[in-house]
Amino acid sequence: MTICFQSPIKPITIPQLTALSNPKLRFRCNLSLPSRYPLTSTEPEPVYASVKAFAPATIANLGPGFDFLGCAVDGLGDFVSLSLDPHVHPGEISISEISGDNANKLSKNPLWNCAGIAAIEVMKMLGIRSVGLSLSLEKGLPLGSGLGSSAASAAAAAVAVNEIFGGKLGVEELVMAGLKSEEKVSGYHADNVAPSIMGGFVLIRNYEPLEMIRLSFPEEKELFFVLVSPEFEAPTKKMRAALPTEIGMPHHVWNSSQAGALVAGVLQGDLMGLGKALSSDKIVEPTRAPLIPGMEGVKKAAIEAGAFGCTISGAGPTAVAVIDDEERGVEIGEQMVKAFLKEGNLKAVANVRRLDRAGARLVGSISR
Amino acid sequence: MTICFQSPIKPITIPQLTALSNPKLRFRCNLSLPSRYPLTSTEPEPVYASVKAFAPATIANLGPGFDFLGCAVDGLGDFVSLSLDPHVHPGEISISEISGDNANKLSKNPLWNCAGIAAIEVMKMLGIRSVGLSLSLEKGLPLGSGLGSSAASAAAAAVAVNEIFGGKLGVEELVMAGLKSEEKVSGYHADNVAPSIMGGFVLIRNYEPLEMIRLSFPEEKELFFVLVSPEFEAPTKKMRAALPTEIGMPHHVWNSSQAGALVAGVLQGDLMGLGKALSSDKIVEPTRAPLIPGMEGVKKAAIEAGAFGCTISGAGPTAVAVIDDEERGVEIGEQMVKAFLKEGNLKAVANVRRLDRAGARLVGSISR
Numbered sequence: 001m002t003i004c005f006q007s008p009i010k011p012i013t014i015p016q017l018t019a020l021s022n023p024k025l026r027f028r029c030n031l032s033l034p035s036r037y038p039l040t041s042t043e044p045e046p047v048y049a050s051v052k053a054f055a056p057a058t059i060a061n062l063g064p065g066f067d068f069l070g071c072a073v074d075g076l077g078d079f080v081s082l083s084l085d086p087h088v089h090p091g092e093i094s095i096s097e098i099s100g101d102n103a104n105k106l107s108k109n110p111l112w113n114c115a116g117i118a119a120i121e122v123m124k125m126l127g128i129r130s131v132g133l134s135l136s137l138e139k140g141l142p143l144g145s146g147l148g149s150s151a152a153s154a155a156a157a158a159v160a161v162n163e164i165f166g167g168k169l170g171v172e173e174l175v176m177a178g179l180k181s182e183e184k185v186s187g188y189h190a191d192n193v194a195p196s197i198m199g200g201f202v203l204i205r206n207y208e209p210l211e212m213i214r215l216s217f218p219e220e221k222e223l224f225f226v227l228v229s230p231e232f233e234a235p236t237k238k239m240r241a242a243l244p245t246e247i248g249m250p251h252h253v254w255n256s257s258q259a260g261a262l263v264a265g266v267l268q269g270d271l272m273g274l275g276k277a278l279s280s281d282k283i284v285e286p287t288r289a290p291l292i293p294g295m296e297g298v299k300k301a302a303i304e305a306g307a308f309g310c311t312i313s314g315a316g317p318t319a320v321a322v323i324d325d326e327e328r329g330v331e332i333g334e335q336m337v338k339a340f341l342k343e344g345n346l347k348a349v350a351n352v353r354r355l356d357r358a359g360a361r362l363v364g365s366i367s368r
Numbered sequence: 369m370t371i372c373f374q375s376p377i378k379p380i381t382i383p384q385l386t387a388l389s390n391p392k393l394r395f396r397c398n399l400s401l402p403s404r405y406p407l408t409s410t411e412p413e414p415v416y417a418s419v420k421a422f423a424p425a426t427i428a429n430l431g432p433g434f435d436f437l438g439c440a441v442d443g444l445g446d447f448v449s450l451s452l453d454p455h456v457h458p459g460e461i462s463i464s465e466i467s468g469d470n471a472n473k474l475s476k477n478p479l480w481n482c483a484g485i486a487a488i489e490v491m492k493m494l495g496i497r498s499v500g501l502s503l504s505l506e507k508g509l510p511l512g513s514g515l516g517s518s519a520a521s522a523a524a525a526a527v528a529v530n531e532i533f534g535g536k537l538g539v540e541e542l543v544m545a546g547l548k549s550e551e552k553v554s555g556y557h558a559d560n561v562a563p564s565i566m567g568g569f570v571l572i573r574n575y576e577p578l579e580m581i582r583l584s585f586p587e588e589k590e591l592f593f594v595l596v597s598p599e600f601e602a603p604t605k606k607m608r609a610a611l612p613t614e615i616g617m618p619h620h621v622w623n624s625s626q627a628g629a630l631v632a633g634v635l636q637g638d639l640m641g642l643g644k645a646l647s648s649d650k651i652v653e654p655t656r657a658p659l660i661p662g663m664e665g666v667k668k669a670a671i672e673a674g675a676f677g678c679t680i681s682g683a684g685p686t687a688v689a690v691i692d693d694e695e696r697g698v699e700i701g702e703q704m705v706k707a708f709l710k711e712g713n714l715k716a717v718a719n720v721r722r723l724d725r726a727g728a729r730l731v732g733s734i735s736r
Contacts, residue, residue: 068625205629205645213632213641246614252623252651257436259624260631261573264581267635273581277573283620 038127039173044165046131050083051164052364055155056356057141058148059225059320060191063281063311064258070191071201072356073225076147079138080115080156082164088132093119100139114150114181115157121177122161125169145229146314151192154181159360171198176210199359201266218269223355224329226321227313228336230346234292239315242287251282275308275322285311292317294344301339305332326352406495407541412533414499418451419532420732423523424724425509426516427593427688428559431649431679432626438559439569440724441593447506448483448524450532456500461487468507482518482549483525489545490529493537513597514682519560522549527728539566544578567727569634586637591723592697594689595681596704598714602660607683610655619650643676643690653679660685662712669707673700694720
């Protein structure tokens with residue numbers, strides 16, 4: 001028996017799983033017809049008695065990348081532990097435990113739980129009929145924070161199920177499974193779950209069929225995110241309802257050009273350009289920022305403290321700023337926390353995190 | 369006396385001028401206040417008796433890159449010859465000759481001529497008061513074809529004036545000069561004149577101040593444009609009037625994501641991704657294509673013949689397709705020409721051209 005558990009808070013250095021390290025730049029997957037399941041010709045045997053997977057938090061939208069761009073951040077995320085369980089009906093999954101922030105708000109019915117839905121989807125893809133699974137979810141991310149909490153649960157669960165059966169599926173299938181979960185919980189969008197599974201920056205260029213572009217930020221460059229989460233609930237649905245339905249041509253052209261500049265900033269490792277583009281949204285941020293007390297002042301404080309750019313993470317309320325140095329990130333975070341208190345009368349906590357380049361991964365396993 | 373004239377139709381291999389080979393990825397220039405002219409502390413001496421400059425044709429818009437993205441194509445463009453002329457009032461410029469396609473449609477008054485306006489602007493920037501210049505324009509590009517005809521004239525003139533005085537200005541100033549010309553002739557947009565001056569792909573991320581991002585397509589990769597120009601007049605103003613003023617959020621998100629994918633395709637050298645993004649515009653192309661007889665059929669023919677993507681070049685009527693092989697480009701061009709005749713009852717000519725990576729440059733000079 002091999003036991004190997006690692007904490008994601010420290011950088012995790014285990015090599016990435018083969019199934020997740022596809023070097024292709026673009027991914028294409030047409031899985032809109034469930035009748036194509038299972039994707040494997042024979043039911044795979046489990047290769048572990050249990051596994052533990054970690055999936056990172058994600059920042060979706062990134063200003064002008066609204067609804068199609070996201071990236072993963074290291075050291076924050078959810079864990080899913082998964083065991084073969086003879087007490088669970090073969091082909092089914094049971095959620096045994098949910099721990100962490102707001103655990104009591106989450107359903108243990110796998111059909112109504114982000115992790116459960118994604119796990120079931122991967123089991124369907126693999127055609128699992130002979131074994132039952134027991135799942136335990138450790139929430140490292142608060143709900144409704146704008147850091148892709150539901151996506152991280154789904155991503156960790158999808159990876160855990162895939163890995164317990166030998167990693168037969170590729171990232172594109174795992175993203176599809178995560179997308180099924182997101183669809184039920186927070187809307188049909190892959191800009192959290194794709195980077196949570198794949199790591200780094202991911203652009204979703206199409207849904208029918210699903211096509212994703214991995215945007216590699218240069219290995220030799222540093223990129224830190226200053227994530228400042230206030231004690232404030234900003235439900236995704238409310239934030240989505242605040243969006244304009246029609247956009248004037250000048251704003252469309254502006255935001256499109258900033259989306260292009262943002263992608264260029266990532267690929268060219270131009271952090272100043274990336275930050276500037278991140279800060280430049282004229283469509284979504286202006287309608288959402290006023291709904292988060294103090295957000296406008298927080299952005300101003302971040303820029304004044306030296307951040308290259310600042311915007312709302314996902315649908316908020318977390319504010320995200322970018323910088324190339326951890327210490328400066330801490331200073332920027334302090335100023336942002338102060339601004340949330342002063343301008344929005346909200347307590348807030350700051351986290352300075354690196355870009356997570358690996359995505360969801362196995363952090364522990366017990367062989368059969 | 370050194371004489372050196374080269375034709376741009378064959379690849380031009382002379383080293384690029386220092387002033388134009390700035391390796392910076394982003395350019396920033398705040399020249400909105402004419403009171404800041406001249407930009408040089410003393411009036412520079414001319415270093416040549418005459419020069420000849422070439423500026424390449426450009427493809428603006430590139431589908432979802434509407435109004436902020438353009439690229440230069442090799443072997444098509446305009447020439448400007450410029451001489452010191454004692455018969456011209458010091459500090460002024462005179463247009464002595466305009467030759468080539470539709471030369472008679474262009475004004476010889478430098479205040480109303482694309483080349484003249486840009487030349488005057490560069491003279492102002494340099495503070496030229498002591499010598500007069502005589503300019504001759506050779507139009508290699510037809511007017512209103514969607515290939516940046518006015519921008520090529522302006523770019524060639526701006527470079528010629530700068531070079532005759534020793535190349536004191538950088539690309540950003542030359543683009544500003546070209547932009548003044550474009551403003552008077554076809555609208556305040558730099559997505560033709562910037563790539564004509566800088567070469568390659570250029571993203572305009574801001575106008576106030578002007579900020580441009582050079583997007584380098586990998587050196588080791590081939591990229592050919594199939595340019596098919598029908599005998600049809602599609603004036604920029606009419607094409608612009610056809611644009612929608614309001615855009616629904618789903619189309620905005622779609623086009624923004626395609627703009628990001630287009631930038632990623634260029635920087636990653638992913639021609640299939642680039643072509644797909646180029647073809648994916650749901651906002652501008654759908655309103656303009658029906659105004660160009662046969663365009664929809666031409667696009668279909670290009671894709672069926674193997675092009676990676678196809679859209680309208682600039683405001684049309686030229687159709688542009690992309691491919692990685694010259695011979696296949698010729699075949700695709702033939703199918704597109706046939707489609708223009710069959711579907712639009714229009715005669716058309718096809719050109720297969722490489723990406724121009726150098727931009728506007730000196731192709732000849734006579735020393736004093």
